[in-house]
Amino acid sequence: MSAFVIDAFEFCRSNGHREGVTPVAEMSRLNKDCADQSGQIAWTIDGSTSKLGYPQLTLSVSGTVQLVCQRCLAPFAYEMESSTVLMLGKDDEHADEIEEALNDESIDVIVGSRECDVRDLFEDEALLALPQVPKHDVCPDNKLLDVVKSDKPSPFAGLKNLKPE
Numbered sequence: 084m085s086a087f088v089i090d091a092f093e094f095c096r097s098n099g100h101r102e103g104v105t106p107v108a109e110m111s112r113l114n115k116d117c118a119d120q121s122g123q124i125a126w127t128i129d130g131s132t133s134k135l136g137y138p139q140l141t142l143s144v145s146g147t148v149q150l151v152c153q154r155c156l157a158p159f160a161y162e163m164e165s166s167t168v169l170m171l172g173k174d175d176e177h178a179d180e181i182e183e184a185l186n187d188e189s190i191d192v193i194v195g196s197r198e199c200d201v202r203d204l205f206e207d208e209a210l211l212a213l214p215q216v217p218k219h220d221v222c223p224d225n226k227l228l229d230v231v232k233s234d235k236p237s238p239f240a241g242l243k244n245l246k247p248e
Contacts (some may be wrong), residue, residue, distance in 0.1 A: 087190040091171055091199040095130035095138030100204055101201060110206045116151040116213055118158035126205040137181055138171040138195060144208045150217035159219050164210035171195030171202070 172178030
């Protein structure tokens with residue numbers, strides 16, 4: 084059994100704790116969204132039992148990844164930091180019951196497993212921490228974009244010639 088595979092229910096029951104650092108290059112789904120495979124993600128996972136008696140995992144990820152700005156298409160460093168609480172159900176029906184009992188949109192309920200690979204969980208959390216549209220706050224060099232904007236006439240410029248005087 085891999086060091087990353089846990090019995091999620093036993094991990095929660097025994098208040099388990101794991102932490103580590105994983106290179107972005109080893110996260111196949113995450114590195115597809117990145118400009119390159121540099122960087123690493125620090126992660127922690129803690130097991131516990133909620134106030135209502137449900138097993139729960141608290142998962143945190145942080146690190147810097149290289150993304151491509153959708154405005155200027157230049158790569159930039161994106162600092163991510165995210166944390167979430169996952170309640171565990173025994174099956175889909177139990178997960179639905181927990182979700183109804185909690186009535187809290189900020190807590191995700193998933194189906195737990197006796198052979199849960201925590202790498203999938205922290206890669207999911209890292210993917211969710213990425214912006215939908217990555218972009219610089221202020222793009223560093225807009226010269227090329229400015230040239231494209233200034234050289235291209237407005238598609239509506241010709242309409243003013245059609246307007247009767």
